[in-house]
Amino acid sequence: xxxxxxxxxxxxxxxxxxxxxxxxxxxxxxxxxxxxxxxxxxxxxxxxxxxxxxxxxxxxxxxxxxxxxxxxxxxxxxxxxxxxxxxxxxxxxxxxxxxxxxxxxxxxxxxxxxxxxxxxxxxxxxxxxxxxxxxxxxxxxxxxxxxxxxxxxxxxxxxxxxxxxxxxxxxxxxxxxxxxxxxxxxxxxxxxxxxxxxxxxxxxxxxxxxxxxxxxxxxxxxxxxxxxxxxxxxxxxxxxxxxxxxxxxxxxxxxxxxxxxxxxxxxxxxxxxxxxxxxxxxxxxxxxxxxxxxxxxxxxxxxxxxxxxxxxxxxxxxxxxxxxxxxxxxxxxxxxxxxxxxxxxxxxxxxxxxxxxxxxxxxxxxxxxxxxxxxxxxxxxxxxxxxxxxxxxxxxxxxxxxxxxxxxxxxxxxxxxxxxxxxxxxxxxxxxxxxxxxxxxxxxxxxxxxxxxxxxxxxxxx
Numbered sequence: 001x002x003x004x005x006x007x008x009x010x011x012x013x014x015x016x017x018x019x020x021x022x023x024x025x026x027x028x029x030x031x032x033x034x035x036x037x038x039x040x041x042x043x044x045x046x047x048x049x050x051x052x053x054x055x056x057x058x059x060x061x062x063x064x065x066x067x068x069x070x071x072x073x074x075x076x077x078x079x080x081x082x083x084x085x086x087x088x089x090x091x092x093x094x095x096x097x098x099x100x101x102x103x104x105x106x107x108x109x110x111x112x113x114x115x116x117x118x119x120x121x122x123x124x125x126x127x128x129x130x131x132x133x134x135x136x137x138x139x140x141x142x143x144x145x146x147x148x149x150x151x152x153x154x155x156x157x158x159x160x161x162x163x164x165x166x167x168x169x170x171x172x173x174x175x176x177x178x179x180x181x182x183x184x185x186x187x188x189x190x191x192x193x194x195x196x197x198x199x200x201x202x203x204x205x206x207x208x209x210x211x212x213x214x215x216x217x218x219x220x221x222x223x224x225x226x227x228x229x230x231x232x233x234x235x236x237x238x239x240x241x242x243x244x245x246x247x248x249x250x251x252x253x254x255x256x257x258x259x260x261x262x263x264x265x266x267x268x269x270x271x272x273x274x275x276x277x278x279x280x281x282x283x284x285x286x287x288x289x290x291x292x293x294x295x296x297x298x299x300x301x302x303x304x305x306x307x308x309x310x311x312x313x314x315x316x317x318x319x320x321x322x323x324x325x326x327x328x329x330x331x332x333x334x335x336x337x338x339x340x341x342x343x344x345x346x347x348x349x350x351x352x353x354x355x356x357x358x359x360x361x362x363x364x365x366x367x368x369x370x371x372x373x374x375x376x377x378x379x380x381x382x383x384x385x386x387x388x389x390x391x392x393x394x395x396x397x398x399x400x401x402x403x404x405x406x407x408x409x410x411x412x413x414x415x416x417x418x419x420x421x422x423x424x425x426x427x428x429x430x431x432x433x434x435x436x437x438x439x440x441x442x443x444x445x446x447x448x449x450x451x452x453x454x455x456x457x458x459x460x461x462x
Contacts, residue, residue: 017077017112017261018096019308020069020086020105025056027064032056038081042169042277046320050421057082057315065104074099077261078197078268082315083308087111087264110294112261124218128182129391136393137236145393146238148355149229149380149405154451155241158412163454165242165411167418170230171273172404173266173283174223175253176216178389185234185387186227190246195272197265198254217251221389222400226284228387229401230408237393238385241408248278258291263309266341270312274319279414281316282407283325284400286339286364302343302369313344317422322414323347324407326399327375328364338364338374348410348426349374351444352381352402357434359442363399366441375444376426377433379405409450417457428453 030037032054035044039058047054061079069086070076073095077087090096093110100108138144143156150156158164169192177194180186196217231247232240250272252265266285273281287309289296297307304310316323327349328339342349342364352360360382366374381402383395414425430436432453435446 013091014116015089015091015112015114016093016096016110017087017089018100019109019111019261019264020088020100021107022061022065022084022086022104023106025059025062025084027062028059029063030059032059039275040277043275046277046279049419050320052318052320061086062104068102068104069099071099078264080264080267080271080312082271082312083267085264087261109260111264112259113294115257124215125178125390126182127390128179130184132234132237132393139236142235143239144234144237146232146240146385149384150239150241152355152357152447153241153379153405153409154449155409155412157451158409158416158454161416163412163416165230165245165408165415168242168280168411168415169246169248169278170242170280170282170407170411171248171250171269171278172223172226173250173252173269173273173281173285174226175255175285176218176220176251177223177227177249178218178221179391180224180227180249183224183387183391185232185238185391188233189227189231190244192246192248192276194249195269196251197268197272198251220255222284223249223251224389225386225394225396225401226282226404229384229404230282230411232387234387238387241405242411245408245411248273248276253285258287258289260290260294260308262287263307263312266309267312270316274316274321279321280407280411281321281323282404283323283341284403286326286328286342288330288335288339297340299337300369302337302340304343304345304368304370304372307340307343310341310344313341313347317346317426320422322410322422322425324403324410325349326403327351329362329398329400330364331360331362336365338366338368342374343368345372346423346426348376348406348429349444350399350403350406351375351378351442352397352399353378353443353447354382355380357447360397362397363442366444373439373444374441376430377406377445377448378402378443379447381405406448409448413450413453413457416454417461419461420457424457428457431456
């Protein structure tokens, strides 16, 4: 077989994913006066508590339009009610192009092309340590090695006052949660459920035995480390910043490639988190450069509204949720700036410092392209004490880990001040930070003190 013929055979097997922007939501069987048909009671109550009205973005996409597009030969990947889009997968790119000509479609974009060469298969790691090394513990200190990263935010004082995240639901959007259901430090963690948006299928509920082998949800442990920063409960080794919160574990990151479809997965995960009643979202994810030929972002695009994922993220506060998103780790590279959705409006973009409060040079800088302060705040991301997917205590670096340290504290603050709105909570966090009076493009408003934020919030509401 000639090289040209082999290339043709490979291209015939290539998979494509297209995003279709719909013209409207005509023909929907849902209505805003019956929100419990498409949102959970917890989600509706969250909006009611913050006096946030539902609007057209809350309505699911038109089932009639989905039926027109989900024809034989294509697979429905998912939809976005917030952006009124449908995402389809097929090996027939011509068919996907033709579907874009239907009257219900306003705009079409190819957001994924499978690699032309076979992907290396990652190996699942199921082995988990049941105990820690003796040098991993600090005798008679329940926070163990993690004390500094919690204490520098006023977190220990918050916990001692009973604010440990209880009653607050956190959704984690990430790429994989290796062995989260096997690690002893998570034995008491409240896991509400899990979902894999990349594979477009649920992978387990709390208490359910996940199927062994071949589970992409368990391939990497980035999400496990993120979870540990908030939820770990290993006395004298580490305690997370919100050990009593409830968690949804949502996979939205495809580790095999970097393509725009991940913005769709992220959006689907965020909408799912909204629908099940999550209060706070942790996203240790960010984008600016994609695999060729699907293009990348430019610095001028970092305005909170150009990127698909940033438009989704900018809606979250209006739904009553707080998003904590990593600033990125490009500070020492050519790009240097934050990515998307770190540029979104009304979120907490989190940079990284060390335990002494010094800037971590890898931490991406701001501002947003329209002049907003970014990052918003910083926390310990160099080095952060975490638990790996093998159950080991590790020290790792990145805004990926300063973000969940922050996210857990946001949950504790909201537990303490449940009457406040998402906007109120974020404003308290910024105002409590040590550079609030003179924010900059490296530290943002600085290192928050959540006990101070709590006291300020309590005083303002009395």
